[in-house]
Amino acid sequence: MDQALASLITSAAGTGAPTLTSSRYYGSATCPYTLPNGTQVMYLARRILPQAGIYQAVQTYVVVDGDRLDNLAAKFLGDPLLYWMICDANNSTDLDALTAQVGRSILIPMSSSIPPGARYG
Structure with missing residues (x-):
């Protein structure tokens, strides 16, 4: 460079x-x-997906048609850029897969603090 x-x-x-x-x-x-x-x-450096159990889930949410993870993060976590916390809490690396199946229950984590190790494994 x-x-x-x-x-x-x-x-x-x-x-x-x-x-x-x-x-x-x-x-x-x-x-x-x-x-x-x-x-x-x-x-x-590579980010290792943390164990889903480090997140404290505050609720479950049942996916409806048209849901997008960024919109759910904005609604429940207050910031659409925190969609990754929902992915991590559900042990998923594919954000589209979490909302692809209508009727699927996903965990919504507490956003007040990001647990140690969640950022870089």
């Missing part, structure tokens, strides 16, 4: 990792990878 660009990213966003606190990658480590041509590329 061009040094000037790397400096800009680091000065504006710390490590280059997401700075939005609602991101599941907030605070994640960044790692360097060197391409065969010598160019260094930064990437986010």
Whole structure:
């Protein structure tokens, strides 16, 4: 990466990792990878899906036709970007699969605090 660009990213966003606190990658480590041509590329460290049991479920919700996980996160958690917490609480990596089956019950976690380990496994 061009040094000037790397400096800009680091000065504006710390490590280059997401700075939005609602991101599941907030605070994640960044790692360097060197391409065969010598160019260094930064990437986010892998996020391991946490055990669903670390989330305290406050209710279950029965999926209805037309539901989207971002809308459910906005309604129940107060922020559509927290859809990932519903995925984690239901041990799912596919947000569309959680709302694909009408009548399916999904857990809605408590959003007041993100449990330790939920962000980076």
